[in-house]
Each structure stands twice: as structure tokens, then as C-alpha cells.
Amino acid sequence: MAGLVLVAVLATGCAVNKPFAALESDPAIITSSVTKPIEAEGVDPRDAETIKMAVAEAQSEGTDSHLLAWSNPETGSSGTITAIDQFVGSHGQSCKKFRTTVDSFMGISLYNGETCELKKGLWVLSWFLRDGTN
Template sequence: MNRVLAVLSLALLTSCSHTDPLEVGSVTSAPRAAPFSDQAVIAAVVGTGEVGTYALAWANPDTGSAGVIERIDPANGVANGCRKFVTSQQSLEGETRFDGIVCPSGNVWTLSSGT
């Protein structure tokens, strides 16, 4: 029985070998939307995170950057619903740490210039 299996396995392997060069077809990709900036990704994560959250990860596949939002706090004294945050950002240029404020703007969250 083992000899029969060995012969069948060898026959299958031999029939699968292909010595001709592989042909590669051309592939066209569908048009992509404009890449999201790191700031847009961070704003969206802070906006959907809970106030008081610590250690909330974010990543931007469009730029390869990633980081950890260290905390999300209410932004007192700024427009209603805004949130303060502190985050790290790792990218090809290195690691940075910064803070900011995001505010709701319609259906999205955006970085605010007000501090």
C-alpha cells in the first residue's frame, strides 16, 4: 500500500512540473481614492474613541505611519464636542510625539487650529 502511494505521489509531482517560463499577464488596478493623511487618520480615531481612553493604536496604510494615542480628554474651553489628545507617530522619518485637538465637522473629525 505504501509503495502504491509513493508511486502515485511521484506521478502527481512529475505531472505538475512545468519547465516553460511562466507567463505573466498585465494587471490594471482600479483607481484609488486620494490617500488619507496621518492627521485625518488620527482625527478619525480620536473622534471615534471614548474620552478617557488610554493607549489607542492607529495606523495609516497609505503612508506606512502608525502610533499610539496616549490619551483622549475633553477639550474644555474650545467648541462643543472637541477632544484633546496626545499621540506618538512612527514613520520612515523616525518617531515623534505631539498633542492636538480634534473637533466634529459634519460626519468627520478634523484637527482644530484652536488651542
């Protein structure tokens, strides 16, 4: 009788192992679930958003003819947009290239960028990079 109980216990142990194997996670799901955020190098994302909005709302065109100050009280950063050139993007959208200073706790740096209007009122930064001449 004891031998029969032992065989029954061992048999159920083998039967339980099969469903646990099915519960193992797929490594692709685990490694793909966390992505590294991409941010403009050296600029707080809130400052990049403030600059983008200032450029998008600027009515006048020109290079160096108008200086446009911006500031972000949330971060304490400020700067001056020194050039805005409006052009039509490759898909017919309104775009603006710009040049700005960024004065933050890290110092003063010069940046170049481009923003385009994807749809009425929705402007997106295409690129925003520190000027290589600094």
C-alpha cells in the first residue's frame, strides 16, 4: 500500500512539471519592455519644449534681424533665439530652423534646431543639437 502511495506522489510530481515550463517568460518580452529615454543632450526636456513653443509662436522671419528671449521659470534656464528661418518641409509642412542660446546651471551653450508643424498647432522638434563650434 505504501508503495502505491509513493508511485502516485511521484507520478503527480512529473505531471506538475509540464505546466510550470509553459509559465516561463519569453526573454524577448522582458528585455524589450524597458526602453531607454532619448533626450536632447545637455538640455532639460522642459527647456527644449519652451524653446520649441517660442519658435513656433514667432511671427517674423529672418536671420539675426529679431532677437527673441525665452525663459523657463520651472528650471531657471533662459536664452535668446537669434535666428529663425521658415521653410516648407519635404512633406509640405511648415518648418522653422532656429539658433538659440541656453543659459542653465551648466553654463551657456549655443544650439541649433528645427521644428515642424505636423498638423495645425502641433509642432514637433525634428532635431535639436549643441553647436559644435563651442
